[in-house]
Amino acid sequence: MTEHCDILIVGGGINGAGIARDAAGRGYSVVLAEMSDLASGTSSASTKLIHGGLRYLEHYEFRLVREALIEREILWKIAPHIIRPLRFVLPHHRGLRPAWLLRLGLFLYDHIGGRKLLPPTRSVDLRQDPAGIPLKETFVKGFEYSDAWVQDARLVVLNARDAANKGARILTRMRVDALERRDGFFEARLTDTETQTSRRVCARMVVNAAGPWVDTVIGLAAGAQQSNVRLVQGSHIVVRRLYEHERCYIFQNADGRIIFAIPYEENFTLIGTTDHDYRDDPAKVAITEAETDYLLLAAGEYFKTPLSRDDLVWAYSGVRPLYDDGAGQAQPIAQGLFSHEVDYLMDFEWAKTADDILWRRSKLGLHLSVDEGTALTAYIASRTELTSVQATQLQAS
Ligand SMILES: Cc1cc2nc3c(=O)[nH]c(=O)nc-3n(C[C@H](O)[C@H](O)[C@H](O)COP(=O)(O)OP(=O)(O)OC[C@H]3O[C@@H](n4cnc5c(N)ncnc54)[C@H](O)[C@@H]3O)c2cc1C
Incomplete structure (x- = not known):
């Protein structure tokens, strides 16, 4: 029997689960297929930071940083039980950018927009502050700024849970191994990796959220090997x-x-x-x-x-x-x-x-x-x- 839906999402990492939640919330019928467990790919192997991307300021990505800072506090408000604020200490030394430039970057990070609840940047005297204790004595001065910590895999599962509450079908241990365009629809073959049984899903749209496997999934539809990601x-x-x-x-x-x-x-x-x-x-x-x-x-x-x-x-x-x-x-x-x-x-x-x-x-x-x-x-x-x-x-x- 073939199951019909508006959107088939391939991959149950943070992108797949987040898109499933968003799409189901907008009223689309959604099927998400994850070949292993939720968050078994890159989404559980991260540094687990919800960050504004301080380093992107060096590349003048002001809009990106502002958006990320706004999202940082939105996420914290939505899921305070798995996200908590962090303070980062950046010990300064001669190999780094000059102190005035770092101060300017951190000032921008604080004031570019988006930081409302997290505490701002401050200078740290590493000879006095406990943050200096574990460091070598050559580090005497530093800066401290805010970002946030997240239980990355839980964030995926909670997104999937909320997507399911909004009507999405979340299928784990379900690999998409064939994708074909037919009469304006995508027909997909899904294989249950535990029982080796197959089922078909017919979708108006397919979201390829397969992370590092994204080229393999494009290859299923295109019929040729792809190399779009490094x-x-x-x-x-x-x-x-x-x-x-x-x-x-x-x-x-x-x-x-x-x-x-x-x-x-x-x-x-x-x-x-x-x-x-x-x-x-x-x-x-x-x-x-x-x-x-x-x-x-x-x-x-x-x-x-x-x-x-x-x-x-x-x-x-x-x-x-x-x-x-x-x-x-x-x-x-x-x-x-x-x-x-x-x-x-x-x-x-x-x-x-x-x-x-x-x-x-x-x-x-x-x-x-x-x-x-x-x-x-x-x-x-x-x-x-x-x-x-x-x-x-x-x-x-
Ligand atoms: C070392 C490291 C540190 C990082 N630190 C941070 C950080 O601190 N903060 C941050 O925001 N980001 C960080 N990132 C980036 C972040 O982890 C990734 O951007 C994110 O996890 C990508 O999620 P994804 O859903 O696209 O991919 P994945 O999490 O890899 O999900 C893809 C899923 O697709 C499934 N899949 C693949 N093929 C199929 C198929 N045919 N059928 C069904 N399912 C399939 C896979 O099993 C997998 O679960 C870090 C990344 C790395 C590597």
């Missing part, structure tokens, strides 16, 4: 609790990337995230040795107490599906050195180690700091690891 892996480590107070830290590393340290589940600290291209099955994503080293090293640059693998309790990884406009995105590894350049040197100019890149070809060793050299080594290690995984898979297939 998959970028991000991993977090969970370590024993590193400090007593409740605030979080935002650290900028020598390679220009940001990592957060956030109090997590009473006894732990969450540290993340990494950011590198991923080419395997999103369902198999797992933290690499190089990512673990990178996060331990990056946090160790700021915290007094050295961090080691003995402190690790758990780790998780997710895959960001980023729209690929064909230009790709140059990921900075160090001042003046981008991932694309390193990729090229490794792929076409036989570079194998950081030394090959630092000295033999570009004399970059003269210009990069020790930290930047370390970041380059970590990048090369993660890439080499990926290549050997792919080679093993090729041999196996």
Whole structure:
């Protein structure tokens, strides 16, 4: 028997569940199919922040930041039981933008519109404030600003629950594995992954909310392989609790990337995230040795107490599906050195180690700091690891 609906949503992550809730609330008949459990994809592997996107200010994305800040407080009002305010401490050092520029950015973050309830930015004297205690003594001054924390997977389930209350059909363990356009409708074949039985859904519209699998789902309808998204892996480590107070830290590393340290589940600290291209099955994503080293090293640059693998309790990884406009995105590894350049040197100019890149070809060793050299080594290690995984898979297939 074929079930009819206005909208078939493929994917039960935050996008699928949020769209289901919105569409059902507008009176559409909605079927949402999730091949695994709700929030089993990227939506449970995030840093769990409801943020305004402070960093987007650097790219003059004022409208985006304003909208995100407005949404931040709307979400907090709707779901205060799973969302709570956070304060972030940004320790200042010479490698960062000048203090006046950071103050200006944070002033904008406070006043661009949207922040009504959360407390504003303030300067912090890290020699006096408890936030300075776990940090190395070289950090004397910082800034503190607001964002919010969310139980990311709960946010998905609650959206799905509310969608169901508004009449949506939420089907989990239900994979969409065929999609065909017929007489102005989409006909989809759904397979129950537990019983292997199939059913058909005929929909006026299909929403592809399949996250990192979005190209696979387009491929079902288009009948050809697609490559519209770039998959970028991000991993977090969970370590024993590193400090007593409740605030979080935002650290900028020598390679220009940001990592957060956030109090997590009473006894732990969450540290993340990494950011590198991923080419395997999103369902198999797992933290690499190089990512673990990178996060331990990056946090160790700021915290007094050295961090080691003995402190690790758990780790998780997710895959960001980023729209690929064909230009790709140059990921900075160090001042003046981008991932694309390193990729090229490794792929076409036989570079194998950081030394090959630092000295033999570009004399970059003269210009990069020790930290930047370390970041380059970590990048090369993660890439080499990926290549050997792919080679093993090729041999196996
Ligand atoms: C490391 C990391 C940190 C992040 N931190 C933050 C943060 O702090 N704050 C923030 O706002 N965002 C953050 N993000 C981004 C955010 O997590 C993602 O934008 C969001 O989770 C994407 O949700 P989604 O619903 O599009 O995808 P997913 O959550 O991946 O959902 C897609 C779903 O589709 C299902 N699916 C796929 N194919 C099929 C099929 N054929 N049939 C049925 N179901 C299918 C999958 O099983 C999956 O559950 C982070 C991302 C990463 C990777």
